[in-house]
Amino acid sequence: MKLKPRIIAMDLDDTLLKHDLTISDHTVNVLQQCMSRGILVALASGRAPEAMYPYAKRIGIDNRKSYIVANNGSQILISDTRELVYERFLPEDIAIEAFRLTVAAGLSCHIYDDTTIYVSRETEYSERDFRLSGLKPVVPDDFEEVIRRGVYKLVIPGHPEFVTPVEAEFKVLFRDRATVFVSKPFFMEVLPLNAGKGEALQEIAETFLGFSAEDVMAFGDSMNDESMIRYAGLSVAMINSRKEILDLAKFITDRTNDDDGIADFLEKNVL
Known part of the structure; x- marks a missing residue:
């Protein structure tokens, strides 16, 4: 049986991006197939917003409404307007x-x-x-x-x-x-305190969209992804993840970030 996420959130480095910091045409195509089915595709990274927008443009969410989770969950922006809709400051x-x-x-x-x-x-x-x-x-x-x-x-x-x-x-x-x-x-x-990708993803899913954790698929690899891997009902660790993330996630990709791991997982389990 196929999985039915309503949101797919992805970390960038060592998850969506290859080690040369690119996204393959194949992965872009698969993500756009997901969007054509009404699935919201979002990015969640430790990077500042400006460092994320080239990748938002690459996958095609710079001109359609989605969300950018930046600075490891301290900011949420609407992807097409760049409107800042959530922020948390370190005291x-x-x-x-x-x-x-x-x-x-x-x-x-x-x-x-x-x-x-x-x-x-x-x-x-x-x-x-x-x-x-x-x-x-x-x-x-x-x-x-x-x-x-x-x-x-x-x-x-x-x-x-x-x-x-x-x-x-x-x-x-x-x-x-x-x-x-x-x-x-x-x-x-x-x-x-309590600012992380998981908390930001919960804000998007539950407050902005009226979804539940079970509607959320999240891909990650490292400890800054821990909170969203814990939150998402459909949590996916990259096979190249740290052991702690591999142990937490409900699913693990068959391929690494350098071998279109996200696209491969989505083709097998969602599309």
């Missing part, structure tokens, strides 16, 4: 405390707006972030002043050897005040 005191602890640990910190990555200092990771997002890194004169303008999240990049102990410390320190996780091995993130 200023928590952001400044986390930033100061990050600097004390010898690590750098990144903040994103629509066009820029603000970095506390330039590192190999700010260059890597630029290659991934296309957003230009800038070192501001006063990083804390940027925080005071309002931030959706902090990203703390670094080698896992140095990031992992800071993550463990932050999870204890900010346990009841913020959400802390490693989205990729070299990126730790601090978000507003």
Whole structure:
């Protein structure tokens, strides 16, 4: 029996995108077949909105109403109008405390707006972030002043050897005040408490559309996808996912992100 999602939400990096950051023609065609059947196709990423829109255009939701979940769930935009319909900010005191602890640990910190990555200092990771997002890194004169303008999240990049102990410390320190996780091995993130892709997807499905979790299919691979994999009634882990995501998901793709894993799953189970 075929699955019958009303919404399909997809992470970008290591899920919808190949490692060269492209989407194949075949995957685009399959997603457009889903849309032609009335299924809403949405994107959910840790990226800022501007870094997501080239992919929204590629799959054809830049000119039809759908949703963009950006900054790991801290923002929701309507895809064709770019109207911001939901946002959650990291409280200023928590952001400044986390930033100061990050600097004390010898690590750098990144903040994103629509066009820029603000970095506390330039590192190999700010260059890597630029290659991934296309957003230009800038070192501001006063990083804390940027925080005071309002931030959706902090990203703390670094080698896992140095990031992992800071993550463990932050999870204890900010346990009841913020959400802390490693989205990729070299990126730790601090978000507003209970702000995540799952919470944003729930807002779209239940508040905006009147659907239930059982109507939602979500594809992901990493720990920033955990909340939407937990929320979606039809949760799908990429076969190249972290073990924690593989263990959580109801379904697993047969193919990796580099081999049209999403398209293959949809052809076999939805279309």
